[in-house]
Amino acid sequence: MTTVLTLCSLPGAHWLPPGGRADVVLLDENEPVPEPTALVRLLIRDEAGRVFCVPRTGGRPGWDLPTQTVGDQGAGGALDGLVRTVLGRPHETTPVGYVRNTVPDGTAYAWPSPVAHFAVHRVLGGPRPRVDGTWFESSEAGEYLGDRHWWPLVGVDQDAARAMTDELVVAGGLWLHGIDRDRDRLTASATDALVLGVDTLSLRELAGLHGDEHWPEVDALIETTMTELGLPALTRAHLLRTELHGQARRIVTGSAEPRSFTAWAWRRLRDVAPDDEASTLRLLVALDDEYELLAALEAWAEEGDLAREVRSLDDAVRHAATAIAGGDDLTGPGFPARRL
Numbered sequence: 333m334t335t336v337l338t339l340c341s342l343p344g345a346h347w348l349p350p351g352g353r354a355d356v357v358l359l360d361e362n363e364p365v366p367e368p369t370a371l372v373r374l375l376i377r378d379e380a381g382r383v384f385c386v387p388r389t390g391g392r393p394g395w396d397l398p399t400q401t402v403g404d405q406g407a408g409g410a411l412d413g414l415v416r417t418v419l420g421r422p423h424e425t426t427p428v429g430y431v432r433n434t435v436p437d438g439t440a441y442a443w444p445s446p447v448a449h450f451a452v453h454r455v456l457g458g459p460r461p462r463v464d465g466t467w468f469e470s471s472e473a474g475e476y477l478g479d480r481h482w483w484p485l486v487g488v489d490q491d492a493a494r495a496m497t498d499e500l501v502v503a504g505g506l507w508l509h510g511i512d513r514d515r516d517r518l519t520a521s522a523t524d525a526l527v528l529g530v531d532t533l534s535l536r537e538l539a540g541l542h543g544d545e546h547w548p549e550v551d552a553l554i555e556t557t558m559t560e561l562g563l564p565a566l567t568r569a570h571l572l573r574t575e576l577h578g579q580a581r582r583i584v585t586g587s588a589e590p591r592s593f594t595a596w597a598w599r600r601l602r603d604v605a606p607d608d609e610a611s612t613l614r615l616l617v618a619l620d621d622e623y624e625l626l627a628a629l630e631a632w633a634e635e636g637d638l639a640r641e642v643r644s645l646d647d648a649v650r651h652a653a654t655a656i657a658g659g660d661d662l663t664g665p666g667f668p669a670r671r672l
Contacts, residue, residue: 336357336358336359336360336363336562337357337358337493337494337497337530337561337562337563338355338356338357338358338532338560338561338562339356339357339358339429339484339485339488339493339529339530339531340354340355340356340484340529340530340531340532341353341354341355341356341531341532341533341560341561342354342355343533345433345481347481348433348435349435349436349439349440349441350436351435351436351439352433352434352435352436352439353433353434354431354432354433354434354481355431355432355434355562356429356430356431356432356481356482356484356485357429357430357431357432357562358428358429358484358485358488358490358493358494359427359428359429359430361426361427363427364427365407365427365429365430365449365451366430366432366449367407367449368402368444368447368448368449369402369407369410369430369448369449369450369451370401370402370443370444370448370449370450371399371400371401371402371450371451372399372400372402372407372410372411372414372451372453373396373397373398373399373400373450373451373452373453373482374397374398374399374414374415374418374425374452374453374454374455375397375428375452375453375454375455375485375486376398376418376454376455376458376459376461377454377458378458378467379458380469381469381470382467382468382469382470382473383397383467383468383470383473383477383486384397384398384461384465384466384467384468385397385398385465385466385467385468385476385477386398386463386464386465386466387465394476395466395468395476395477396477396480397452397480397482398414398417398418398461398463398465399414400413400414400417407451411425411451411453415455417463418461418462418463419455419459419460419461419462420462423455423456423457423459424455424456424457425453425454425455425456426453426454426456427451427452427453427454428452428453428454428485428486429451429452429485430449430450430451430452431449431450431481431482432447432448432449432450433447433448433449433450434446434447450481450482452482452485452486473486473487474487484529484531487529488528488529488530489528489529492528493525493528493529493530495578495581496521496524496525496528496530497525497530497561497563498574498577498578499521499524499578500518500521500522500525500557500561501558501563501566501570501571501574502521502571502574502575502578503517503518503520503521504518504554504557504558504566505566505568505570505571505574505575506571507550507551507554508551508554508555508566509566509568509571509603511603513547515541515543515550518538518541518550518554519538519539519540519541522535522536522538522539522557523539525539526539530561532557532560532561533560534553534556534557534560535557535560535561537553537557538553538554538557541553554566568603572600572610572613575600576600576612576613576656577656577657579592579593579596579597579653580593580652580653580654580656580657581653581657583649583650583653584650584653584654584657589646590645590646590649590650590653591620591623591646591649593616593649593652593653594616594617594619594620594623594649595620597613597616597617597620598616598617598620600613601613601614601617612656615652616649616652619645619648619649619652622645623642623645626638626641626642626645
């Protein structure tokens, strides 16, 4: 669900002037890097998942991703030039994310101020570099590269981070809207995000809730955490949309039974204001009503016929879950209300 996610937020980062902050931001592939961009870097992996690095410039020790300063040529020109230098020819790339350095207005600073972006672009297709460098195994990359500002964009499992952030959104949204004030779920989702490598000051505080905080304190902490992570406000619509997609993914991956999806929809329809997602919930609740009807027929229906109807109903729920996980609209003409 999330398209932009702040993996780490570092107020007072030691490489910045006093009062500065560095944020490491993960992007979806279709999201552009904001301007102004100060540097572009290339993330090149081979089939084994190894990361290609080159010696750092300027006499500094260690290794870095291939890097190019943007300058007057603009970010696109710098990226094209870097790709040609490293690979020997043009090649397709996609943005992974960026480090955003923010410094106080008027601060003497070598890069654009008050905000500068340092972008990482992934090279698609695994081509071989034409320049000298070293391939780091995934198991050892953190040892050599873990202190680089961009490292979370490489070292964090991005799919897992997004899934865990969605769980944090659901736990926080249910709390804020008084639907389910589950402190244990809040702290567990925050802790799991930290373990994955997502890290902000408020996220740490949320993981450390010990049970005697007043509800308004927890409310404020949840909202601050969402802001630090770069996530939208936890409206009921956003909460429901995130949870709906999460529940659908559980059915698609086989980690939950189809009936659990329709039962969840029945519960949530009572908790949310009418909106587009509520229309989808009503279609799922209609399927839940069919489960109820089949259960009522169990005492006198033929066992084979009943099992066949249940399998058909399960297939309809899986079909709906697949459509939802893929971003399709269940209220459209391709999905009639009965058995979708």
